[in-house]
Amino acid sequence: MTSASTAAEAPAPVGQVAGGNALAGTRTLIRFALRRDRIRLPVWILALLLGTLMTANSFTTLYSDPQDRANAVRSMDSPAGLALSGPRHYLDDHGFGSMLSHQMLGFTTVLVGLMSVLIVTRHTRAEEETGRAELVRSTVVGRHAHLAAALSVAVLADLALALLLALGLTGLGMEGVDTAGSLLYGFGHAAAGLVFAAVAAVTVQLTAHTRGASGTALAVVGVAYALRAAGDSGENGALSWLSPIGWVQRSYPYVDNRWWPLLLCLAFAGACAAAGFVLSSRRDVGAGLRPEKLGRPTASDALTTPLGFALRLHRGMLTGFGAGLFLMGAMYGSILGDAEDMLKDIDRIQEALDRTGGAGVAESFASMVMVVLTVVAAVYVVMAALRPRSEETAGRAEPLLATGLSRSRWVGGHLAVAMGGGTVVLLLAGLGFGIAGAASTGDAGLLPDLVGAALAYAPALWVTAGVAVVLFGWFPRASQAAWLVPVYAFVVGYLGQILRFPGWMNNLSPFGHVPRLPAADMEWTPLLLLSLVAAGLVRLGLAGFRRRDLETK
Structure with missing residues (x-):
C-alpha cells in the first residue's frame, strides 16, 4: 500500500464535519438546553407575565377616576418621578396603556435582561467551567454551536414572553390597551432581551468564570438603566438614547406605537452577537481572552x-x-x-x-x-x-x-x-x-x-x-x-x-x-x-x- 493511499483512507479527526461546519450540532444543543431549562424558563416567563398583568389590572382600581389619573400625572412630573419611571411624553396622554408603559417598561426590561444574560452564561461559560463543553466538543459539534444554541434559547424565551404579554394584555380588555400597543409592548421586552443576551455573548468570551461573565453583563444592564434614568430626569434626554432600555421606552407603546426604535436594539444585538462569535474563535475552550492574574506563591x-x-x-x-x-x-x-x-x-x-x-x-x-x-x-x-x-x-x-x-x-x-x-x-x-x-x-x-x-x-x-x-x-x-x-x-x-x-x-x-x-x-x-x-x-x-x-x- 502506497503512502498516498494510506493518507486517503485515514479517518477524519474527531469533531470535524464536512465543510468544517462551525455550527454543527446546534439544533441538538438547543433541544438539550430547553430540556435542562424546562422548569427554569417557564417560571421566569410566567412570573414576568403575571406580574405585568396583575399590575395592569390594579390600575383600573387605583386610577379608576380621570381625576386620579390627573393626580398621578402631577405626582410623576418631577425629575425624581421621571427617573424612576420613564420619558415625560407618556404623561401627555395618561391612559391605562400609557400608564403601564411609563411605570413598568423600564423595570421589567431590566428583569428580561437578567433572564437573558443568565440563559447565555448558563449554556456557554458555565458549560466550559465545569468541563462539559470540552467533552461535547470532542464529538461532532462545531466551535460556535454552544454560543449559537444559547442565543437561540434566549431568543425563543424572549419571543415567547413577548407573545404572551401581547395576548394577555389584549385579553384584559382595558380602556387604552389595544392590540397594536400590546404587540409593541411585548416585543419591546423581546428586543431588550436580545440586546442583553448578545452583550452576554461578548462577556462570556472575556473571562474564564461564569460569575465574572454574568457580573460584567449585568453591570451593562445597570449602566443602561442609569443612563435611561439620567436622561429622562434631565432637561436633555440625549443620555437616554445611549441606552437600549431608553430605546425601548421611546417606542411609546399605547401612545405613538413607534416600531423603529426596536430596530436600534436589533442592530446593536446583531453587532454584539457577531463580536461574540469572532472573539470565541480567538481563545481556547475553557479560557478567557482576559489573562488570568498570577496568584501569590503561597x-x-x-x-x-x-x-x-x-x-x-x-x-x-x-x-x-x-x-x-x-x-x-x-x-x-x-x-x-x-x-x-x-x-x-x-x-x-x-x-x-x-x-x-x-x-x-x-x-x-x-x-x-x-x-x-x-x-x-x-x-x-x-x-x-x-x-x-x-x-x-x-x-x-x-x-x-x-x-x-x-x-x-x-x-x-x-x-x-x-x-x-x-x-x-x-x-x-x-x-x-x-x-x-x-x-x-x-x-x-x-x-x-x-x-x-x-x-x-x-x-x-x-x-x-x-x-x-x-x-x-x-x-x-x-x-x-x-x-x-x-x-x-x-x-x-x-x-x-x-x-x-x-x-x-x-x-x-x-x-x-x-x-x-x-x-x-x-x-x-x-x-x-x-x-x-x-x-x-x-x-x-x-x-x-x-x-x-x-x-x-
Missing part, C-alpha cells in the same frame, strides 16, 4: 480556613450587591423629600401607607421602600447560601471534603458569608437610603432611623438562608425552591399592601414579622423569634447534609 492564612476561602469565592458578588444596593437606596432616598407631593392624591397608595403605621408620608413611604431593598438583599443571601450546592454539582466539594475538613465547617463558612454578607448589604442599603433621604428632606435624624430600619430585617434574611440550607441538606434537588422566599416576600410584602392581600398571607413570610420601621414602633420579640427560627433551620440543614451522600462526578 496561600494566605485566611485562605486556609473555610470562612476565608468562602469569603474569597463570594467577594465579587458581595461587592457588587453592596454597591448596587447602596446606589439603589440613594436613588430612593433622593425622592423621599418629594414623596408627600407625589403620593398625596393617590387614594390607594395613601391607604397602603396608612396601614404601615400611620406615621408621616416620608416615614411610611420609606418603610414600603425598605421591603424592596430587603428583597434584593435576600436575592444575594439565596445565591450565597446555595453556593455549596453549585460546588457540589460541579465536583469541587468532594476533593475538599476528602481531607480533614468536616462537612459542617465547609457549609458553615458559606453560610457565615451569606448571613453576615446579607447583613452588610442591608447596612449599605440603609446608609445610601439614609444619606440621600436626609439630604432630600433636610432631616438629619432620618439617617440613623433608616439604617436601623434596614438592619431590623437581618433576622428575616437569616431565616431565608436557613430555608436554603435545609433544602440543600435534605432535598438537594429542590434547592432552587429557596427562591420562593424572596419572590413571595416581594409579591405579598410590597404589592400586597397596594392590592389589599389578606393579612395571613403576609404572616407566611419571615419579612412580614419585621416591624415596619421607621413608620412603626420597634418590637424586639419578633426579631428574637426569627433569629431562633434561623438558628434551628441552620442546625436542621447541617444535620441533613451530614447524613446524605454527596453528588459525585
Whole structure:
C-alpha cells in the first residue's frame, strides 16, 4: 500500500464535519438546553407575565377616576418621578396603556435582561467551567454551536414572553390597551432581551468564570438603566438614547406605537452577537481572552480556613450587591423629600401607607421602600447560601471534603458569608437610603432611623438562608425552591399592601414579622423569634447534609 493511499483512507479527526461546519450540532444543543431549562424558563416567563398583568389590572382600581389619573400625572412630573419611571411624553396622554408603559417598561426590561444574560452564561461559560463543553466538543459539534444554541434559547424565551404579554394584555380588555400597543409592548421586552443576551455573548468570551461573565453583563444592564434614568430626569434626554432600555421606552407603546426604535436594539444585538462569535474563535475552550492574574506563591492564612476561602469565592458578588444596593437606596432616598407631593392624591397608595403605621408620608413611604431593598438583599443571601450546592454539582466539594475538613465547617463558612454578607448589604442599603433621604428632606435624624430600619430585617434574611440550607441538606434537588422566599416576600410584602392581600398571607413570610420601621414602633420579640427560627433551620440543614451522600462526578 502506497503512502498516498494510506493518507486517503485515514479517518477524519474527531469533531470535524464536512465543510468544517462551525455550527454543527446546534439544533441538538438547543433541544438539550430547553430540556435542562424546562422548569427554569417557564417560571421566569410566567412570573414576568403575571406580574405585568396583575399590575395592569390594579390600575383600573387605583386610577379608576380621570381625576386620579390627573393626580398621578402631577405626582410623576418631577425629575425624581421621571427617573424612576420613564420619558415625560407618556404623561401627555395618561391612559391605562400609557400608564403601564411609563411605570413598568423600564423595570421589567431590566428583569428580561437578567433572564437573558443568565440563559447565555448558563449554556456557554458555565458549560466550559465545569468541563462539559470540552467533552461535547470532542464529538461532532462545531466551535460556535454552544454560543449559537444559547442565543437561540434566549431568543425563543424572549419571543415567547413577548407573545404572551401581547395576548394577555389584549385579553384584559382595558380602556387604552389595544392590540397594536400590546404587540409593541411585548416585543419591546423581546428586543431588550436580545440586546442583553448578545452583550452576554461578548462577556462570556472575556473571562474564564461564569460569575465574572454574568457580573460584567449585568453591570451593562445597570449602566443602561442609569443612563435611561439620567436622561429622562434631565432637561436633555440625549443620555437616554445611549441606552437600549431608553430605546425601548421611546417606542411609546399605547401612545405613538413607534416600531423603529426596536430596530436600534436589533442592530446593536446583531453587532454584539457577531463580536461574540469572532472573539470565541480567538481563545481556547475553557479560557478567557482576559489573562488570568498570577496568584501569590503561597496561600494566605485566611485562605486556609473555610470562612476565608468562602469569603474569597463570594467577594465579587458581595461587592457588587453592596454597591448596587447602596446606589439603589440613594436613588430612593433622593425622592423621599418629594414623596408627600407625589403620593398625596393617590387614594390607594395613601391607604397602603396608612396601614404601615400611620406615621408621616416620608416615614411610611420609606418603610414600603425598605421591603424592596430587603428583597434584593435576600436575592444575594439565596445565591450565597446555595453556593455549596453549585460546588457540589460541579465536583469541587468532594476533593475538599476528602481531607480533614468536616462537612459542617465547609457549609458553615458559606453560610457565615451569606448571613453576615446579607447583613452588610442591608447596612449599605440603609446608609445610601439614609444619606440621600436626609439630604432630600433636610432631616438629619432620618439617617440613623433608616439604617436601623434596614438592619431590623437581618433576622428575616437569616431565616431565608436557613430555608436554603435545609433544602440543600435534605432535598438537594429542590434547592432552587429557596427562591420562593424572596419572590413571595416581594409579591405579598410590597404589592400586597397596594392590592389589599389578606393579612395571613403576609404572616407566611419571615419579612412580614419585621416591624415596619421607621413608620412603626420597634418590637424586639419578633426579631428574637426569627433569629431562633434561623438558628434551628441552620442546625436542621447541617444535620441533613451530614447524613446524605454527596453528588459525585
